[in-house]
Amino acid sequence: MNLQDQLNHNGLRLTHPRQVVMSVLEAANIPLSPQSIHQRSLEAQEEIGLVSVYRTLDLLTELGLVRRVHGHEECQGYVLASPGHHHHVVCRQCEAAVEFTGMEDVSLLVERIQAQTGFTIDEHLLQFYGLCPACQEEVER
Amino acid sequence: MNLQDQLNHNGLRLTHPRQVVMSVLEAANIPLSPQSIHQRSLEAQEEIGLVSVYRTLDLLTELGLVRRVHGHEECQGYVLASPGHHHHVVCRQCEAAVEFTGMEDVSLLVERIQAQTGFTIDEHLLQFYGLCPACQEEVER
DNA sequence: ATCCTTATTGAAAACGTTTTTCAATAAGGA
DNA sequence: TCCTTATTGAAAAACGTTTTCAATAAGGAT
Incomplete structure (x- = not known):
């Protein structure tokens, strides 16, 4: 079951910001803060709003696709979750x-x-x- | 070696806010956020500034008397560093x-x-x- | 392919927490 | 008791996160 279906089954939509956040997390293998996810999206020429990063992370966490991790200094770190x-x-x-x-x-x-x-x-x-x-x-x- | 000596040895002073923060942490044995440490100091009729709570926690952490802990939601939790x-x-x-x-x-x-x-x-x-x-x-x- | 509903977006504003600034205070050695 | 200076508290600044709301676009229906 791909992301598209997983979202649509819940009445949710596959949007640009959601794709970008996922691919940034897939590319990185360390926990990333919302800020640095946003930063990397800009560097990848995929402009998305910081607000959408926050909202997307909440959503993906709820869906269990992403997990929140507590760093030593940075508290808000997110990594891709394996099931x-x-x-x-x-x-x-x-x-x-x-x-x-x-x-x-x-x-x-x-x-x-x-x-x-x-x-x-x-x-x-x-x-x-x-x-x-x-x-x-x-x-x- | 008590708190007083431990501070003075480093050219630091034993002040009211520092005593209060320590005794609040001693009374509670769960991680407390800076906010709730401040809250409890007020409830104990020991008014200290929130700013001093932050500064004192940094100091006590550096001295190894207090340890920072990450809670589920609240990221800034502090507990007494008991051996x-x-x-x-x-x-x-x-x-x-x-x-x-x-x-x-x-x-x-x-x-x-x-x-x-x-x-x-x-x-x-x-x-x-x-x-x-x-x-x-x-x-x- | 087009329309239509509504989930989603981005910018601005609101919000809460943490840090910095600075004059006033008080700790503790002389 | 005096004197030096570490420390305080209030206000302001800085920062990260959340809310608001009109504009946009995803995707099912026609």
Whole structure:
């Protein structure tokens, strides 16, 4: 199911700004702020309004096509989401973000905490920070 | 080494706003935004300027006494940097925050992700959201 | 291909948060 | 107690994000 259909099924339309935001995110492999997405759209000679970037990011996030990521300094970072519930390891130095899968350990943890505290848990926030392989090498030199 | 000495050693001074921010953070054990720290200082009849809250948080973070944390919606959250790393379950309804311990599962997870991605991980952000026992009962009625 | 409805856009204005500026204040060593 | 200067608070500036609204264009219907 492509973007066009996914939008139309919800009574939404495939517009120029939406295509541009998607292709900018596809080209970049690091989380981008709304500002820098807008910047890159201009550099690509695809003028779209900053306001539309914000609106499009909200929409794409809701559709699950894009995921919001918290950088160390920049709070509003967006990356393309691969399907399923994923989390990111973010590099402290170059801001590269890598997704990882297999959250059985978290499910176990959730169950234990529910039993331990009596809470029912329906959501969690999990993110790791460190150094990516490339930046590790740079530091060693 | 107390706060007073730690500040004076660096040519800094122990002032009223700094004491207030510290005691607000000590009283709350969940991440607080600059705004809500300010709010709580007013409620405690300890009027300090919002500007000083910002400046004090920067300072305390630099001194390593406070740590910045990214919340789900609110990006600027600050907690006391206690040596023992702990996490919270936060109630969606009444905001109650309960600490839980025993993070062996997370250590396992960290090791697996390090092996899987090649990153070295030195920090993580983990928080759970749900309903506390009291609010669960209320919902059932 | 054209029309028609309405989702969507972009510019401006509104908004909230964070930072800067600067004169007045107060911390703490002499 | 004095003196230096780090620090404060209020106002203004700067910044990022959201809202408003008339104009536009997407895409189903004709």
